[in-house]
Amino acid sequence: MSEHHSGSETAVRVRRLEERLIGAGLTSDEQLDGILGQVLSGSPANGARVVARAWVDPAFRERLLDDANAALDELGLSMSTGPVPLRLTVVPNTATTHNVLVCTLCSCYPIGLLGPSPSWYKSEAYRARVVREPRAVLSEFGLTLPAHTEIVVHDTSAESRHLVLPMRPPGTSELTESELSALVTRNGLIGTASV
Amino acid sequence: MTEPRFALGDRVRARPVDPPHHSRLPRYARGHVGEVVEVQGMWPLADEKAQGELNPRVEAVYTVRFPASALWGQPAEHWVHVELWESYLEVAK
Numbered sequence: 001m002s003e004h005h006s007g008s009e010t011a012v013r014v015r016r017l018e019e020r021l022i023g024a025g026l027t028s029d030e031q032l033d034g035i036l037g038q039v040l041s042g043s044p045a046n047g048a049r050v051v052a053r054a055w056v057d058p059a060f061r062e063r064l065l066d067d068a069n070a071a072l073d074e075l076g077l078s079m080s081t082g083p084v085p086l087r088l089t090v091v092p093n094t095a096t097t098h099n100v101l102v103c104t105l106c107s108c109y110p111i112g113l114l115g116p117s118p119s120w121y122k123s124e125a126y127r128a129r130v131v132r133e134p135r136a137v138l139s140e141f142g143l144t145l146p147a148h149t150e151i152v153v154h155d156t157s158a159e160s161r162h163l164v165l166p167m168r169p170p171g172t173s174e175l176t177e178s179e180l181s182a183l184v185t186r187n188g189l190i191g192t193a194s195v
Numbered sequence: 196m197t198e199p200r201f202a203l204g205d206r207v208r209a210r211p212v213d214p215p216h217h218s219r220l221p222r223y224a225r226g227h228v229g230e231v232v233e234v235q236g237m238w239p240l241a242d243e244k245a246q247g248e249l250n251p252r253v254e255a256v257y258t259v260r261f262p263a264s265a266l267w268g269q270p271a272e273h274w275v276h277v278e279l280w281e282s283y284l285e286v287a288k
Contacts, residue, residue: 087235104221131223131275132267151273153263157219158256158278159238 038080043148044186047075047163050090050113051189052181055168064090068163068190072113079112079161088113091154092165093191098149099137099164100191102130103156110161114189121190140191164191199255199281205253206287207259209279217245220283224275226268227265232276233258240280254281 006100021027022040053075054061066070068088072078079086088110091099103109109117120126130137134151140145154162166188172180187193211226212218219241233252235256243251259279263271 089233104223105219130270132263134229134273152276154276155221156269156278157221158235158241158280160235160256160258160278 039111039116041109042113044114044184044189045181046115047110047186047189048181048184049075050077050163051165051184052119052177054165055180056177061165062094064165065092069140077113079110086110086112086170088163089160090165091152092161093167093194095167096148096150097136097152098191099152099154099162100130100134101154101156101162101164102127104128104131105155105157108156108161110163113161113163114186118186132145138192139185143193164189166193166195169195199234199237199257201231201234201281201284202256203231203234207231207257207284208287209259209283210285214242214243218242218283220279221222221277223266224259224261224277224279227261229259229261229265231257232238232260238280240282241247242280252282255286256280257284259284 018027018029018032020023022029046189054064058173060071060074068090069079069085071090072088079088088148093099101109102121105124109121111117120158131153134153135145138151156162166184168180169183172183175183183195185193185195188195199259206228207230208228209220209224209226211218213225223286235252235258238256239251240254257279258276261275261277266275
């Protein structure tokens with residue numbers, strides 16, 4: 001991994017820590033590179049593919065909500081960004097319910113489906129406020145929900161990861177699956193945007 | 196611990212504890228009553244893993260739904276789902 005590192009103080013400290021762990025026989029450069037590669041290969045495009053498939057294929061949507069890990073397999077995607085594949089739960093938005101994700105304790109995030117998380121997701125302000133006043137936080141993201149929409153905040157506090165399944169936007173019945181997936185944004189998959 | 200102690204719909208209280216070690220029981224949920232909405236299966240207890248326990252206890256993890264008004268007071272009206280290991284919970288009376 002040393003070739004990825006600049007001479008910054010943090011990089012030097014990271015490398016020293018890696019060397020200690022490797023020296024202790026706890027990991028290897030190959031294993032660390034493999035994990036980093038998986039983290040960096042994640043992208044919101046993966047989550048968007050899942051959503052578009054669920055929009056066009058109601059049977060897939062049902063399987064996705066029932067057992068998301070198995071449904072990911074069908075698309076050649078997985079939650080294996082670490083030594084153990086993480087459990088995925090997909091939470092669907094409806095006309096009456098809107099879901100939004102957070103990890104108040106640290107920064108748990110579905111990296112395999114969304115890639116590295118945005119910095120605001122890890123900020124103390126987002127983590128502290130969205131569990132307490134989600135409607136206000138969402139409106140700061142530009143998402144103003146109808147007053148009757150119920151909001152569910154999912155605090156990723158244990159071993160599952162989540163993905164929001166946004167509602168299919170109106171007027172998109174003519175679009176292909178790949179055109180639909182292009183409509184889906186990272187924030188839509190976290191719940192801080194409608195799509 | 197082999198069988199989950201709680202089932203869907205059970206009312207549970209997050210224990211009002213303040214352990215001297217790492218825990219994944221968020222402070223804002225401690226002491227509050229919620230409802231089990233999902234049983235997630237069995238997972239090694241984060242508290243013991245964090246203390247270097249090589250064979251940590253394996254416990255059921257539940258998704259527990261709390262009304263925000265209970266956590267934060269009025270006029271909050273949303274729901275907060277928190278994922279909690281079984282030993283974080285007790286029967287709500």
